[in-house]
Amino acid sequence: SLMLVVPALALIVVNSSSLIDVRTPSTELLLVVVSCGVALGAATLASFVFDDESSTTYRWWKPLVALAVVGVVAGSIPTVVATVDGRWGQPKTTLSQLLAQLPTNPPEGDFVTLYVARPEVLPLRGERLSSDVAFGVARDGELTLRDQFVSTRSTLDDAVGRIVSLVIDNGTIRAGRLLAPLSVRYVVVPIVDGGVSTSDSPLAPPVGLLDGLAQQLDLRRTYTASDLVIFENTAWIPTLAVLDESSALASQQAGDSALVSARLRALTALPLIGDIASERRAIDPSTVHLAVPYDDGLTLRVGASDVKSRVAFGGTTAFDSPAAGIAEINYDTSLGYQLQIFLQIVLWVALVVATFDIGRVRRRMLATRARAIVFRDEEVAS
Incomplete structure (x- = not known):
């Protein structure tokens, strides 16, 4: 019990x-x-108390158990009352209902939504910039349980955090262009989540966040309410897209100054399947940009040839295709990663075997089969 409670509480404090x-x-x-x-x-305590042999020795446990039972009954009363209407005190209009106004799989291309709020009301797993500012990113569509899990940190997370800090500190008025290579189309500021922050007692948004977003030239406010504020980035480009000539040249540079002075444009949006894979689409000789961290395992197959990836805008991925043809994104998983997956499977199997002691079950079965059967003669009265 302590092995579960103490480390978990320590992580909560940290x-x-x-x-x-x-x-x-x-x-x-x-x-x-x-x-x-x-x-x-x-x-464990209950099994100890209600054991026949122990209960005669440790009689002082019985009043303690009786008090514990009374405490459980008293503590369950608010739960029973809260289940009467089935709402559990939640607001009639939830955050997920308000976020439904954001498009899903739009024809203009896939995009990313940036959430910036206090850590207590952030609706997904994210990064904390300070004690009262946190951010997280999610693909277009409604938030799912997957967005609550810890993902691998990348250089793009650092870039987003730096841009958010610039907005709060009034360090730029072109945050939209800085976020464009990351395919950020919407910036959402949750204020009320119905749990920690309610309509009757809302938590104030981070100081300087809304004012800083309102000053950005490429962000326009599309929704404003007491519980949620949404900005749209008019300078965004799709997650996977064919860039025009000027944007392709700009992708070869890195730094904020290059992005601020360039207006990125996409000629064609290419639909994604899942996180990386894409639909097969015909392209002309051009530069294809993918708004994910650079990885040399990514390739663009055009016809029968593979186009290797390069770093774009200082952190994302681009492919310079010299030929036209049917294109699709492929990813080659490294041998080291496959070995890590295999090692994890081996460790999980070893953990299951060690925890459940499968050999003990086998020993019991053998002992049952080897047990001698004794027949007793019964005396039948005549």
Whole structure:
């Protein structure tokens, strides 16, 4: 029980106080581990108390158990009351309903939504810039459970965090152009989540965030309410797109000055399938841009030839195709990554075998089969 409770509580303290810069699971997920540890300890205590041999020796446990049962009954009363209408005190208009106005799989191309808010009301797993500012990014469409899991940190996360800091500190008025290579189309500022921040007692958004976003020349406010504010980036480009000639030249440069002075444009948006794979589409000799961190395992297959990737805008990925043809994105998984997956499977199998002690089940079965059967003669009365 202590092995579950103590490490989980320590991670919660580290996560809430920002003592170290380490990506940890959210507090809600860690509290589940704490609950499991407490439940395990309670079950162990109950088995100890209600054991016939122990209960005669440790009689003082019985009043303690009676008080615990009374406490459970008293603590369950608010839960029973909250289940009457089934809403559990949640607002009638939820954050997910307000976010439904954002387009899903639009014909103009896939995009990314940037969420910036206080860490308590951020609706997905993200990065914390300070004690009252956090951000997270998600693909177009509604938020899912997948957005709550910890993802691998990349250089693009650092770039987004730096741009958000510039907005708050009034360090730029061209945040839209800086976010364009990352395919950020919408910037969402949640204020009320119905849990920590409610309509009756809302948490104020980070100081300087809304004012800084309102000053950006490429961001226009599309929705404003007391619980949510949405800005649209008019300078965005699709996640996977064919760039025009000037944007292709700009992609060979790095730095904020190059992005601020360039107006990026996409000639054609190429639909994505999942995170990386794309639909097969015909392209002319051009530069294809993919708004993901650069990886040499990414290739663009055009016809029967492969076009290797290069770094674009200082961190994303681009492909310079010299020929026309049917194009699609491919990713070659490295041998090292495959070995890591295999090692994880081996470790999980070893953990299951060590935890459940499969050999003990086999020993019990053999002992049952080897048990002698004794027949007793019964005396039949005549």
